[in-house]
Amino acid sequence: MTPPSVRNLLAEPPLADAQILGGSGGLDGVPRDVVALSDGSDVKVARGALVVVGPMEGYLLEILLRRVHDQGACLVVSCTKQPARHLSSTRVLADRLRLPFVLVQDADPLTVAGRLWLRLHGAQAEQGTTLAQIARRLRGSVDPSSVIRVLNRELNVDCALLGAENAVLAGTAPTRQLPLPAREGPSTVRDASGYACLFPIRVGHREPPRLWLTAESGEIGDGRAATVEAALAVASYAIAAWAATERLESDRDSTFQSTVLAELLAAGPELPAQILAQAVAAGWHLEGWHTGVHFRVSDSTDLEGHRAYTSDIGRTLAAHGLVGPLVERGDGWSFWMTEARETGPDGVRELLARLDRVLSQMTEIRLVAGVGSPRLGARGLAETLTEARELGRFAGTTRGRQRIEHADEMGIRRLLAAAASQDVRARSRRLLAPLLAPENADLVRTLEAYLDLESSASSASARLGVHRNTVVKRLARIEDLLGVNLADPEVRLAMHIACRTR
Amino acid sequence: MWTIDAASLPDLERGASLLGSGGGGQTPMFRMLAELTLTKRGPVTVLEPDDAPTGAMVTHVGLVGSITAFAEKPMGGAEFSSAFRDLSTIRTDLDLVAGYEGAGANAFTGILVAAELGIPLLDVDGMGRALPRLDQTAYAAAGLSMSPFTLVDSTGNTTRIDTGSCAEAERLLRAITAQMGGWAAFAGYRLPVREARRRGVRGSLRRALELGAAFRPRADLGLARVLAETGGRRLGSGRIVEVQWRRSANVGRGSVTVRIPEDGRHLRVEMQSEFLLVIDDGVPVASTPDVICLLDQRTMLPVQAEGVTAGSEVHVVALAAPARWLEPDALALVCPRAFGYSIDYVGDHAGDVEP
Numbered sequence: 001m002t003p004p005s006v007r008n009l010l011a012e013p014p015l016a017d018a019q020i021l022g023g024s025g026g027l028d029g030v031p032r033d034v035v036a037l038s039d040g041s042d043v044k045v046a047r048g049a050l051v052v053v054g055p056m057e058g059y060l061l062e063i064l065l066r067r068v069h070d071q072g073a074c075l076v077v078s079c080t081k082q083p084a085r086h087l088s089s090t091r092v093l094a095d096r097l098r099l100p101f102v103l104v105q106d107a108d109p110l111t112v113a114g115r116l117w118l119r120l121h122g123a124q125a126e127q128g129t130t131l132a133q134i135a136r137r138l139r140g141s142v143d144p145s146s147v148i149r150v151l152n153r154e155l156n157v158d159c160a161l162l163g164a165e166n167a168v169l170a171g172t173a174p175t176r177q178l179p180l181p182a183r184e185g186p187s188t189v190r191d192a193s194g195y196a197c198l199f200p201i202r203v204g205h206r207e208p209p210r211l212w213l214t215a216e217s218g219e220i221g222d223g224r225a226a227t228v229e230a231a232l233a234v235a236s237y238a239i240a241a242w243a244a245t246e247r248l249e250s251d252r253d254s255t256f257q258s259t260v261l262a263e264l265l266a267a268g269p270e271l272p273a274q275i276l277a278q279a280v281a282a283g284w285h286l287e288g289w290h291t292g293v294h295f296r297v298s299d300s301t302d303l304e305g306h307r308a309y310t311s312d313i314g315r316t317l318a319a320h321g322l323v324g325p326l327v328e329r330g331d332g333w334s335f336w337m338t339e340a341r342e343t344g345p346d347g348v349r350e351l352l353a354r355l356d357r358v359l360s361q362m363t364e365i366r367l368v369a370g371v372g373s374p375r376l377g378a379r380g381l382a383e384t385l386t387e388a389r390e391l392g393r394f395a396g397t398t399r400g401r402q403r404i405e406h407a408d409e410m411g412i413r414r415l416l417a418a419a420a421s422q423d424v425r426a427r428s429r430r431l432l433a434p435l436l437a438p439e440n441a442d443l444v445r446t447l448e449a450y451l452d453l454e455s456s457a458s459s460a461s462a463r464l465g466v467h468r469n470t471v472v473k474r475l476a477r478i479e480d481l482l483g484v485n486l487a488d489p490e491v492r493l494a495m496h497i498a499c500r501t502r
Numbered sequence: 503m504w505t506i507d508a509a510s511l512p513d514l515e516r517g518a519s520l521l522g523s524g525g526g527g528q529t530p531m532f533r534m535l536a537e538l539t540l541t542k543r544g545p546v547t548v549l550e551p552d553d554a555p556t557g558a559m560v561t562h563v564g565l566v567g568s569i570t571a572f573a574e575k576p577m578g579g580a581e582f583s584s585a586f587r588d589l590s591t592i593r594t595d596l597d598l599v600a601g602y603e604g605a606g607a608n609a610f611t612g613i614l615v616a617a618e619l620g621i622p623l624l625d626v627d628g629m630g631r632a633l634p635r636l637d638q639t640a641y642a643a644a645g646l647s648m649s650p651f652t653l654v655d656s657t658g659n660t661t662r663i664d665t666g667s668c669a670e671a672e673r674l675l676r677a678i679t680a681q682m683g684g685w686a687a688f689a690g691y692r693l694p695v696r697e698a699r700r701r702g703v704r705g706s707l708r709r710a711l712e713l714g715a716a717f718r719p720r721a722d723l724g725l726a727r728v729l730a731e732t733g734g735r736r737l738g739s740g741r742i743v744e745v746q747w748r749r750s751a752n753v754g755r756g757s758v759t760v761r762i763p764e765d766g767r768h769l770r771v772e773m774q775s776e777f778l779l780v781i782d783d784g785v786p787v788a789s790t791p792d793v794i795c796l797l798d799q800r801t802m803l804p805v806q807a808e809g810v811t812a813g814s815e816v817h818v819v820a821l822a823a824p825a826r827w828l829e830p831d832a833l834a835l836v837c838p839r840a841f842g843y844s845i846d847y848v849g850d851h852a853g854d855v856e857p
Contacts, residue, residue, distance in 0.1 A: 058757060059772050059781050060844060066784020087744050089759040089768035093784050096767060 004119065005030050006075045006100050009050075014115045015077065018102040021086060022094030029074030029100070034120060036113035037064070047072030050120070052113040055080045062093055069097040076101045077116075079109040123223040127230060130154060134231050138238045144170035147238050155231055157217040161239060164210060174214050184209075186229050194218040195225055199232040203243045211239060254310060257282050257327045261334060265382050276378070284325055288338045291351065292372035292384035294392040296332030297365050298403075309365055316361055320354045332392065334385050343374045352404055359403055368395035371406035394500070419497060428498035434481040436502070443481070444499070446474045451496045455486075503553055506613060506623070506707070507545035508537050516717050516803070517710030518609035520821065523793045524807035525776035526606015526632030527569030531576075536610045536617075543617040548707065551626045551699040554598060560624050560698045561589050562602035562691040564611045566636060566653070566675060571684025572607075578656045581687035582611050583618045588652040588660055589689050600624040600698070602639065602691060604706030605632040611687075612707075623707075628691060630703030630824030631793050633836065634753070634775040636675060637668035641691050643832040644701040651675070651690025655682035703826045713821075723802055725817055735850065737780050737787055737818040738762045738769045739799065745812050755842075758796070758810055760818055769818055771796070773807040778841050780818060791823035791836040792849040822850055 007027040009015050032048030043064060045051060051068050053061070053076065065076060076099060078084070083105060094101035104112060118125070137150045144161045148171035151159040160171030162180065178189065178198055189196040196216045200209030213232045220228070260278045267275055279286055295313065297306055313333060314326045324337040343351070352371065359367050370392025372384035391405040429436065435444045446464060450471065453459035457475065461468040475486060484491050506514070515533040518526065540546065554560070563582050565572060590597040599619070601612035604627035616623035628639030636648065648671045650664040661678055665671050671690075679686045693701075716731045717723070729736055740762040747756040758771040772779035777794035780787050788794055796805040799815040827836050828847075834840065837847040 059770060059779060062770060062781050062784045063786060063845065064784075069784070085746070087746060087757055087759050087768075087770065088761075089744075089770040089781075092761075092766065092768045096783065 003030050003032070006050075009075070009116065009119065010100075010102065012119075014107065014112050015102065015104065018077065018104045021101045021103055022091040023076075023098055023100040025095065025098035026074060026100050031074050031116075031120060034113050034117040036109055043067050043071075045071050045073050049073040050075045050077070050116060052077045052079065052109050052116065054078075054109040055082075055084065058087055058090055061086070062090055065090070065093055065097060065099055065101060069099045073099065075099075077104060077109075077112060078102070079104045079107040079112050081106060123226075127223070127227040130227055131230055131234055134234055138235065141238055143242060144239060147235050147242075151213075151215070151231060151235055155215065155228055157215045157220075157228060159213065159215045159232075159235075162212045162214060169211070171214075174216050176216065178212075178214060180209075180212050186232060188225065188229070195220050195228075197225070197229055197232060199229070199236055201236045201239050201243070203240055203247065211243060213239060250311070253282075254328050257325065258329065260284075261327045261329070261385075264378070265385060267382070269379060271378050279378070282325070285338050286378040286381060288340050289342045289374045289376055290336045290338050290381040290384050291343055291348070291374045292381065292386075292388040293335040293337075293355065294329070294332055294370045294372075294385065294388035295335065295367050296369075296392050296395075298368045298395070298397045299366055306365055309362075312364075313358075313362065313367070316358050320358050322351070322354055322358065329389075331389075334389070336381060336385060339374070342376070348374075348406070352406055355404055366397050367403075368392065368397060369404045370395055371404060373407040419501065424497070425501045428502045431482070431494070431498045432502055435478065440481075443474055443478050446471060447478050447495065448499045450475060450486075451492060451499060455492060503550070503622075504548050505545040506540070506548055508540040510711060511537055511540070511610075513711050513714030513718065514609060514707070515714065517712065517714030518605050518607075519804045520713050520717065520795055521605035521609075521630070521706065521710055521793055522632040522804065522806070523605075523776040523778075523790070523795060524632075524773060524804070524810075525634065526603070526608065527565075528573065528806070529607050529610070531573060532607040532610035532614075535577075536613050539614055539617045543620070546613055546616040547622045549598065549622045549624050551624060551695070551702070551704050554622075554624055554695045554699075555596065556696055558596040558598050558695045559590070560598040560600050560626070560693055560695055561586055561689050562600050562612075562628060562693075563615050563687065563689045564602040564608040565685055566688045567679040567682070567685035569607050569685070575656060575683055575685070577687075578658065580618055581654045581656060581658075582615045582689070584658070584660065585652045585654040585687040585689035586615050586619070588654070588662060589650065589692050598622055598624045598695065600626050600702075601707075602628045602636070602688070603632065604628075604630050604703060605710070609707065609710055624695070624698065625707045626698045626702040626704050627706050628702060630706045630709075630826065631791065632776055635672055636688070636690075637672040638835050638840070639668075639691065640703050640826045640832055641693065641697075641701050642668040643835050644697075646691070646693060646697060646701060648672075648690045650692070651688060653678055653682065653686040653688055655686050701826075703824045706824070717802055719802070725797075725802070725819075728802075729819065732821060734819050734821045735788070737782060737820055739815075739817045740769070741815050742796075742810065742812050743768065745810055750842075756807070756810075760796075760816060771818065772843065773810070774841060775807060777807055779838055779843055779845075780820070786845055786848045788820040789838045789843075789845070789848045790841065791827040791833070791847070793821040793823065795819045795821065820849065 006029045010018060031050035033046055034050045035045050036052045037043055038054060045068050051073050068076060134150060134154050138147060141147045141150055148159050148161060158172065160174055161169045163169050176196055178196060186197055186199045194217055199213040201211040201213060202209050213236055215228050215232060260282050263275050264279060310328055322337060324335055327334045355369055359369065370388040372387035375384040387407055391407060395403055395405040397403060446460060449460040449463050457468055457471045461471045479486055486492060511533050515529045519529050563586050586599055599612050599615045599621055601608050612623050628641050648668045650662055653661045663674055665674060713732055716728050725736060738760060740760045742758055743761045744759045747754050753774050756773045760769040762769060767783050770781040771777055778790045780794060796810060796816040796818055798805055799817055805816060826832060833847060838845050
């Protein structure tokens with residue numbers, strides 16, 4: 001928005017009828033502010049001032065012209081009720097100073113100054129009022145929806161809060177597909193359908209923006225656009241504060257829940273009252289039938305890197321009707337659902353089906369799960385979660401493994417799980433030691449496939465995609481390295497257990 | 503101790519006119535009266551304030567009212583001596599006379615009385631330049647009383663007034679002077695010599711004589727040299743473009759603009775009975791109590807404020823104010839604000855004056 005020059009101002013009210021007495025050389029000056037002066041002595045005005053004075057004696061007027069000129073004023077307007085006769089010295093002085101000096105007759109200096117002020121600052125004043133109003137209303141706004149409501153009402157534009165991939169977190173989706181800028185600062189779009197502004201919001205240090213405020217409207221002027229951008233800047237603080245609070249609370253909650261669950265699982269048969277109280281504080285119902293699920297990432301141990309997915313997992317579970325506490329554990333996540341009555345076989349099947357869909361939907365990380373059998377009460381919760389965790393160990397995404405391992409009715413998995421004690425695992429690794437060198441990885445896979453597939457070299461060669469003779473040669477080499485005879489059923493059983501528990 | 507004789511009167515007249523700062527009235531008639539009296543009675547003895555006997559009293563005389571009225575209705579004879587005698591009949595031997603104004607026409611009234619009565623003239627006065635009101639004296643500034651004072655008109659009517667404040671005295675004096683025909687001979691400010699020494703403006707007659715000598719017409723009378731001799735400042739030389747008089751409550755107020763040919767700028771001179779303020783390019787450069795003179799460029803004689811006309815070519819010059827007026831107790835009485843201008847004293851010594 002180009003500010004008006006002295007020449008512009010003299011062409012419009014209240015100065016349209018002003019008589020230019022002198023200083024025409026300075027008509028291209030651009031006033032920045034308006035000052036009304038009642039007296040010429042000891043005046044102080046800012047650079048670029050437009051000075052309005054009332055009736056004043058000629059000599060004082062000349063002193064004033066010189067003083068305000070030396071301070072950088074660019075127009076002096078003299079308002080008088082009666083026609084005033086000015087001496088040539090006043091005109092000559094204004095000309096010499098190139099300071100436009102104009103007379104407005106029958107006008108009140110304060111009224112003239114007020115109108116000129118509005119002309120210069122009207123837009124800023126309106127912007128200031130709007131921003132103050134928004135700031136006042138945002139005081140009670142604690143969530144994005146109410147922030148967006150305030151913006152929509154005060155600015156009369158359509159605002160929204162967007163997350164990554166243009167996900168709408170509050171407000172209504174913008175009509176345009178707006179490119180979300182990763183850099184700092186607002187960006188504006190002007191196209192055939194009008195105006196849009198995108199304002200990135202950063203929550204943490206050194207993090208790229210993850211939230212964007214948007215405002216859309218039809219064609220608007222530069223002044224209004226500046227107001228909208230300033231308002232988004234004000235609102236961005238409220239959004240950043242909200243996001244930071246959310247993150248803080250969730251961090252605090254997850255740490256607390258992890259601690260309580262660890263204590264609950266470590267406690268003996270008699271749960272101390274303190275743990276029960278903390279469980280209640282965490283929002284858990286310990287009475288009822290619990291079905292535990294343990295999630296882990298199949299191909300990674302970098303759990304810290306996967307913490308960010310906790311909320312994603314929770315959301316996806318909820319989206320599939322699986323509602324319950326989700327707690328970060330050392331090697332993954334514990335999740336359980338609590339029912340008043342014991343879940344029957346159909347219920348378990350339904351749960352497994354839903355979990356399968358959840359795992360399929362989590363494409364960014366390869367999740368696997370163990371599912372425990374339904375157990376009663378606080379003790380039962382510890383049991384079903386422990387069971388789920390042990391079963392989870394058997395789950396996998398490689399061929400021959402299942403993504404979800406669950407406690408079947410026969411308890412076979414339970415037996416195997418029980419067999420997979422620390423002691424057994426250590427012995428397994430010792431037994432297989434000669435095969436565990438990296439260059440022998442093929443041998444272990446071959447042995448595992450051969451035993452899984454009913455000791456059939458043909459089936460194993462099909463699964464591994466190698467010639468049957470290769471399988472036979474590898475089995476001979478394995479027998480050689482381990483000094484065992486795979487024809488012996490006991491050896492095969494021991495080897496099978498060792499492969500699963502290593 | 504020195505003397506004034508008829509021969510020194512032209513210098514005195516020129517100097518007293520300059521100290522009039524555009525006011526002080528037309529001098530020729532009083533110069534001629536003084537010439538006649540001095541020729542008849544001989545020279546007058548002038549005492550410096552420090553030479554005067556300490557126990558003596560000094561009475562100040564002068565014309566009050568309008569010099570123009572005086573020209574239309576001349577004096578009958580010894581009005582000034584009568585007024586003086588009315589206040590000092592008791593101790594004649596220790597009575598000295600002085601003028602109250604020391605500038606313009608009134609520079610001569612003390613000489614008239616001294617010559618007529620044969621008493622010494624004290625070179626001290628209340629103003630040291632022309633000023634419009636009788637309560638604008640260095641004595642009034644020091645709180646000394648004008649009363650009792652006597653007014654004598656051309657028919658011999660004598661009025662003696664005794665009142666408290668100088669402002670009140672001025673008010674009564676104006677009313678009576680009007681009834682007396684527009685002017686009257688005044689005697690008042692009867693003071694011990696030691697007060698006059700301390701509170702008065704000293705050496706105005708000597709200063710007028712020196713100024714008059716410096717401005718004496720001669721072929722090589724250059725303004726720069728004269729100003730160097732007299733310590734004056736040239737504010738600008740040019741042609742008077744405009745003269746504007748405005749009505750106001752008590753006194754006429756006028757402005758004169760002088761175009762300076764070198765750069766086309768205008769000097770603006772504000773005047774009432776005297777020239778009081780000079781503004782150059784929007785900057786005040788000289789003000790009362792400095793003595794502001796407009797000198798006719800051809801004759802080098804001062805132009806009176808009431809007679810200033812467009813078209814004449816003048817030098818605008820400022821002479822130093824009498825030092826007494828720059829003292830803290832006195833300045834407020836004669837600074838621009840005392841004449842209704844909203845600015846402080848600007849002049850050579852403005853920085854020396856305590857606010």
